[in-house]
Amino acid sequence: MALNWLEVFAGLKNPGMRATLGLVLSDQREQLEQNSATTKNLSRWQSIGLLTERGGKLVVDDDALSQALAAHRKPAEDRAGIQRFFDGPRLRTLPARPEDRRAVMEAVRHAVLSPGERVSEAQLGDRLRVIHDDVALIRRYLIDHGLLVRSIDGAEYSLPPGAEQ
The missing domain is CATH 1.10.10 (Arc Repressor Mutant, subunit A)
Incomplete structure (x- = not known):
């Protein structure tokens, strides 16, 4: 799935989604409150394609980031x-x-x-x-x-x- 930068920026603009992502990125998942908003934020980051589950843990999808960067790189010419x-x-x-x-x-x-x-x-x-x-x-x-x-x-x-x- 291709990473849509507009959706990533929209997610980063949302304070709740930004806080949720910050806790995941800083490996402080135990700090995440288990409520419907948190679950919704985590699900949204997964549907955007920024987070993926590996080994029962949510992590940044480095492959999606690399593909998105490569797609937006200007050709040398x-x-x-x-x-x-x-x-x-x-x-x-x-x-x-x-x-x-x-x-x-x-x-x-x-x-x-x-x-x-x-x-x-x-x-x-x-x-x-x-x-x-x-x-x-x-x-x-x-x-x-x-x-x-x-x-x-x-x-x-x-x-x-x-x-x-």
């Missing part, structure tokens, strides 16, 4: 080029090579600013924060690489002239 620096929309690491850094910054620029658009520093910061926590560093790289221009008063950012095609 998806991580080629500049994508190897990203985890989804988040910039995981900044490239050391200047050519790679520029390519990553071009991708960031395309993600945060449209041609003809002018944004305030706060708006740009909000957009960059989705991509990386160090907004000032990324903004500086975008300016240094000539991918963004700042207004004379420093209040607005836009694409440089000629970059709007």
Whole structure:
């Protein structure tokens, strides 16, 4: 049975199910109160596929976890080029090579600013924060690489002239 991550997270959100799982994981099963709620929680974790019975004892189904992780692993070809620096929309690491850094910054620029658009520093910061926590560093790289221009008063950012095609 395939492990459904949505069901696992929903179970973890439920305080009773989380407490029950914690006692099972910490091998304190004797601490579990024998009542209908506990029985229901244990049954639910088994139906989700996270717990399985082995030798008369409930344990984490390591095989189900391994299969779920393998199913959600991105193929290597998806991580080629500049994508190897990203985890989804988040910039995981900044490239050391200047050519790679520029390519990553071009991708960031395309993600945060449209041609003809002018944004305030706060708006740009909000957009960059989705991509990386160090907004000032990324903004500086975008300016240094000539991918963004700042207004004379420093209040607005836009694409440089000629970059709007």
